[in-house]
Amino acid sequence: MAKVGNVINYEDCVIHVDNVSKSFGDLHVLRNVDLKLYNGENLVVLGRSGTGKSVLIKLISGLLKPDTGDITVLGQRVNDLTEKELMQLRLRIGFSFQNSALYDSMTVRENLEFPLVRNKRNLTRAEIDREVEDVLDGVGLLQALNQMPSELSGGQKKRIGIARTLILRPDIMLYDEPTAGLDPITCLDINGLINEVQERYKTSSIIITHDLACAKMVGDRMVMLLDGKFERQGTFEEIFDTDDTRVKPFYDYNFIV
Amino acid sequence: MGRKFNNLLLEFARLHRFLMRVLREAVSPPYEFKEIVRQCYEIGWKSFPLIGLTGFIVGFVFTKQSRPSLEDFGATSWLPALISIAIVRALAPLVTALIASGKVGSQIGAELSSMNVTEQIDAMEVSGTNPFKFLVVSRIIATTIMIPILCFYIAGIGLFGGYLSIIGNDQLSLLSFFTQVFDKIGFVDIFAMTLRAVVFGFTIGFASCYVGYYSSKGTEGVGKAANSAVVASMFTVFIEELLIVQVLSLIS
Ligand SMILES: Nc1ncnc2c1ncn2[C@@H]1O[C@H](COP(=O)(O)OP(=O)(O)O)[C@@H](O)[C@H]1O
Ligand SMILES: [Mg+2]
Numbered sequence: 001m002a003k004v005g006n007v008i009n010y011e012d013c014v015i016h017v018d019n020v021s022k023s024f025g026d027l028h029v030l031r032n033v034d035l036k037l038y039n040g041e042n043l044v045v046l047g048r049s050g051t052g053k054s055v056l057i058k059l060i061s062g063l064l065k066p067d068t069g070d071i072t073v074l075g076q077r078v079n080d081l082t083e084k085e086l087m088q089l090r091l092r093i094g095f096s097f098q099n100s101a102l103y104d105s106m107t108v109r110e111n112l113e114f115p116l117v118r119n120k121r122n123l124t125r126a127e128i129d130r131e132v133e134d135v136l137d138g139v140g141l142l143q144a145l146n147q148m149p150s151e152l153s154g155g156q157k158k159r160i161g162i163a164r165t166l167i168l169r170p171d172i173m174l175y176d177e178p179t180a181g182l183d184p185i186t187c188l189d190i191n192g193l194i195n196e197v198q199e200r201y202k203t204s205s206i207i208i209t210h211d212l213a214c215a216k217m218v219g220d221r222m223v224m225l226l227d228g229k230f231e232r233q234g235t236f237e238e239i240f241d242t243d244d245t246r247v248k249p250f251y252d253y254n255f256i257v
Numbered sequence: 258m259g260r261k262f263n264n265l266l267l268e269f270a271r272l273h274r275f276l277m278r279v280l281r282e283a284v285s286p287p288y289e290f291k292e293i294v295r296q297c298y299e300i301g302w303k304s305f306p307l308i309g310l311t312g313f314i315v316g317f318v319f320t321k322q323s324r325p326s327l328e329d330f331g332a333t334s335w336l337p338a339l340i341s342i343a344i345v346r347a348l349a350p351l352v353t354a355l356i357a358s359g360k361v362g363s364q365i366g367a368e369l370s371s372m373n374v375t376e377q378i379d380a381m382e383v384s385g386t387n388p389f390k391f392l393v394v395s396r397i398i399a400t401t402i403m404i405p406i407l408c409f410y411i412a413g414i415g416l417f418g419g420y421l422s423i424i425g426n427d428q429l430s431l432l433s434f435f436t437q438v439f440d441k442i443g444f445v446d447i448f449a450m451t452l453r454a455v456v457f458g459f460t461i462g463f464a465s466c467y468v469g470y471y472s473s474k475g476t477e478g479v480g481k482a483a484n485s486a487v488v489a490s491m492f493t494v495f496i497e498e499l500l501i502v503q504v505l506s507l508i509s
Contacts, residue, residue, distance in 0.1 A: 061383050090383050101380035104371075115384040168384070 006198050008220060012039035014172060014204045015060060020069030022055055029055050031228035032069070037172070037204055042194070044215040045208045046239070046250065047225030053208040054098070056225070057174045060206070061093050062086050074171060091119060094165030094203070098176040100157040102149040102164070109145050112136060112164050119168065135163040138200070139193060155186035162193065166201060173197060173205040179214045191217040212236075212254055275467050279397060282390045292395040300361050300396070301403025305410065311356050312411035315348055316340065316418025324426070333427065337437035340419040345442050345450050349412035351498060354457035357404055358490035362465040365396055366486025369469025371479045378470075393470060397462035404458030405451055412450070445509075453501055457494050464489040 015037035022030040029052035037043050047053050058064045060071055062078050071078045076089055102111050112132045116123060123131075136142050139159040149157060158178060165173065178194060179187040191214050197203055198218075207218055215222055216236050223233040226246050232239050240251040320340055327333050369392060372378050381388040420434045465486035472482035 058379075063379055063382060087385050087387075091385050093383065095380065095383045097376045097380055099375050101376040103377055103380075104375070105368075114386075119385045165384070 006040055006042075006195075006220070008041045009039040013037065014039050014074055015206070016070075016072040017056070017060070018070045018072070020059065020066045020071060022052070022059060022064065022066050028228055030059075030066075033225075033228070033230060035223065035230060037206055039204050040198070040202065042198055042205045042207060042218050042220045044219035044222040045206060045225060046210060046212075046215060046222060047208075048210065051225045052228060053225055054176055057095070057176060057206060057208060061090060061095055061174065091115075091168050092171045094162075094168070094170035094173040096158070096162050096165060096173065096175045096178060098180060100149075100154075100161035102152075102157055102160060104149050106149075107145075108136070108141075108147050108149070108152075108160055111149070111160060112167055115164065115168050131167055135167045136160075138166065138196075139163045153186075155182050155189060158182070158190055159193065162197065166197065169201065171203060173203045175205060175207045175209075177208055177210075179209060179211045187211065187214060188217075190214075194218045210250065212250060271471070272467065275470075276463070278389060279394060279463065282387070282394050283398065287390075289391055289395045292391055293398050296395050296399035297403050300364070300399045301407060304357065304360055304403075304407060307360060308353060308356055308407045308411050309414050311352060312349075312414035313418040315352055315411075316344060316415030317422045319343060319348070319415075320419040320422035324422075336423055337419070337429075337434050338441040340416060341438035341441050342446075344412055344415045344419070345446050349415060350408050350450055350453035350457060351494075352415075353404060353408040353411050353454060354461065354494045354498075355491060357400070357407065357457075357461050358487055358494060361400060362461055362486040362490040363483040365400075365462070365465035366469040366472075367479055367483040369393075369396075369466060370472030370482035373470065373472050374474055374476060374478055389470075393466045396466055397459065400462030401455060401458040404461065405454035408450065408454035449501075449505060453498070456497055456501070460493050460497060461490045464493055 013036045015035070017033055017035040020030060020033045021028070033056070035043075035056075045053055045056065055064060059066050060073060060078070062081070065079065073089060074092060076085070078086070078089070081089060102108075103114065106114065109132055112135065113128050116128055116131060133142065133145070136145060139162060141156060141159055141163070144152060144156060144160065149160070152160065162173075162175075162178075173194075175194060178190050182190065194205065194207060195218055198205060205218075207214070209215055219236065221233070222236060222239050223230045224239055224247065226232070226244075232242070232244075232247065240247065242248065320336060323336065323339055324333060327335055327339070369378075372392070378388045378392065381391065416435075416438060420429070420431060423429055423434070468486040468489055469482050472478045
């Protein structure tokens with residue numbers, strides 16, 4: 001299941017997390033974290049629940065502010081941006097939430113057109129419909145167009161959530177635990193979709209997960225968040241070539257018979 | 258003790274920030290007209306049946322219960338005047354506010370907190386829409402507009418309920434009933450009623466949105482938020498009613 005067709009440019013760093021710390025009260029979630037995402041790359045962030053993986057991507061998209069340190073996204077320092085500039089930057093970042101975060105009072109169609117209608121006000125009805133059908137077809141769910149989110153399965157919701165972010169043609173995709181809570185076959189589907197997105201839309205992506213199959217399938221490079229720091233990084237084999245008791249169980253769990 | 262006091266201060270600071278943000282974003286463009294109209298429909302229009310029914314019952318029952326005491330003095334002809342004063346000066350805004358606290362408050366509290374729990378608010382923010390303006394400000398504007406309208410509606414229906422109760426016993430034309438009703442209330446009374454309704458409308462929207470927007474994560478947070486939205490709305494409405502009554506009696 002080797003990946004083909006993606007070109008990574010290691011000269012072009014699209015996200016640079018530089019020495020960032022974040023605490024909530026007495027809880028130090030991230031301590032002096034450094035991370036780079038290169039153009040065209042799928043970077044997997046591994047880590048146990050509650051280690052601050054979601055906090056990391058919320059910092060990147062400006063939903064949270066770092067206590068110290070700098071975050072540069074597509075050449076812009078997130079902390080220095082005005083509200084307006086931040087909004088503009090966010091349109092270039094797609095965010096797939098752990099629970100899909102579909103607007104449950106709207107149909108699938110309304111969910112998909114929401115970002116378009118709100119940000120590109122000069123589009124005609126026909127253009128909007130074409131875009132909606134295009135991305136929906138891309139995730140293979142054209143038949144769900146007029147359904148409500150509550151009528152969809154977890155995997156379908158995930159796909160619609162991803163389609164909703166793709167409709168703005170983002171340069172960067174952030175996936176928060178894309179396979180959490182899904183059955184193995186749906187997981188394979190979603191992993192395939194993540195690779196397809198990378199190829200088709202030329203995105204650079206951060207994929208947060210603790211699912212090793214997902215990590216292996218979609219990741220070009222991996223980092224592991226341990227006690228608020230990225231202590232290990234590299235390929236899949238490099239990460240797990242260790243006796244560290246905080247790391248080994250991730251690997252061993254997959255081979256318990 | 259020190260910690261509790263500290264938390265209370267922090268809560269007040271947050272409330273103050275929330276209020277300032279609501280006021281700032283309500284007056285600064287872009288305006289979410291479409292969403293405001295939609296919320297007026299959701300919050301106001303859909304409350305008309307319940308509000309109407311309540312108004313009718315209040316007017317009818319109040320009149321029926323007042324009759325015996327007036328009868329003792331042979332003063333049942335004062336009923337229209339009594340009803341009009343009771344409904345316009347006291348009952349209409351208060352009953353509207355209490356019904357709306359229950360119906361609209363719980364709806365807003367549950368909606369916003371479930372959107373918060375399932376990260377829909379975050380999703381909105383990262384896709385280029387200001388969720389505060391889109392979700393919070395539009396709802397508060399909608400309640401501030403619709404509660405006064407509902408209040409006039411409840412007053413009208415309440416008076417009509419009173420009329421129906423009266424003609425069960427006496428001969429009285431609708432025209433002379435309303436002539437007597439408007440004889441007793443002046444512009445000041447109507448103005449005071451409207452003012453109260455506007456204040457209550459803003460309060461219900463504000464309190465419910467605040468509770469929903471800052472609800473704790475987790476599904477039990479949704480039920481809690483719906484519940485606290487109602488309690489907070491009602492409680493604040495009562496306090497305001499007391500204050501307004503004091504101020505009005507000082508003025509007149
Ligand atoms: N907005 C917040 N306020 C307070 N604590 C938070 C907030 N967001 C996350 N946390 C805490 O930070 C820690 C890391 O959370 P998170 O990034 O969601 O973990 P995960 O790695 O499972 O995604 C958790 O202990 C969580 O309770
Ligand atoms: Mg998480």
